[in-house]
Amino acid sequence: MTDNMRGLDLIRDVNVSLTVELGRASMMLKDVLELGEDAIVPLDRQVDELLDVYVNGKAIAKGEVVTEGGRFALRIVEMAGEKRTEETA
Template identity: 35%
Template sequence: MSKANPVRDADEMFRESTDELGMAALREESVREGDHHDLVMSIPVEVQIVLGSAEMPVSELMALKRGSTVSLDRRIGEPVDIVVNGRRIATGEIIILEHDPSRFGVRLTGIGDAAK
């Protein structure tokens, strides 16, 4: 049984690693500027519509059952927050969709700084 040569093995591993890095750099260079835009635009984001919130002690939370009512901190007709990946980006108003009256939608009323 022959012993492995640690110096040769390390040199070989280094050569393989640098070859892989070189190939990765070539692949990176081959991506055109427009491709970056497409990549970014295809990233999924989570969009939430926040009607309001409520704060209560755990004891009240644990006492909730079917039919219980939770009062929110907003009134009917007040704007709702549109939150993307945890950040508020806009405000809007709840609407009923014309093409499907069984569904809600949100009409944007403020975007960016106008949403504050």
């Protein structure tokens, strides 16, 4: 076993926060205060764009929403630093 693998074994049980960002919106506070049930807030992401995946605030991947067993799930499509090619897109 390499030293890197032994080092990773020491931290494998550390809890981290995984966040998936659907999109963002910039609004005036007065508009936020007027939000209510059935309000629609347009986001900056297109329907066919991949979602950003963060671990403790650091971008690590891009993915897409899928359903599994009646729940939302995430399919990782691209890891940070990797670029999709037309063949895999």
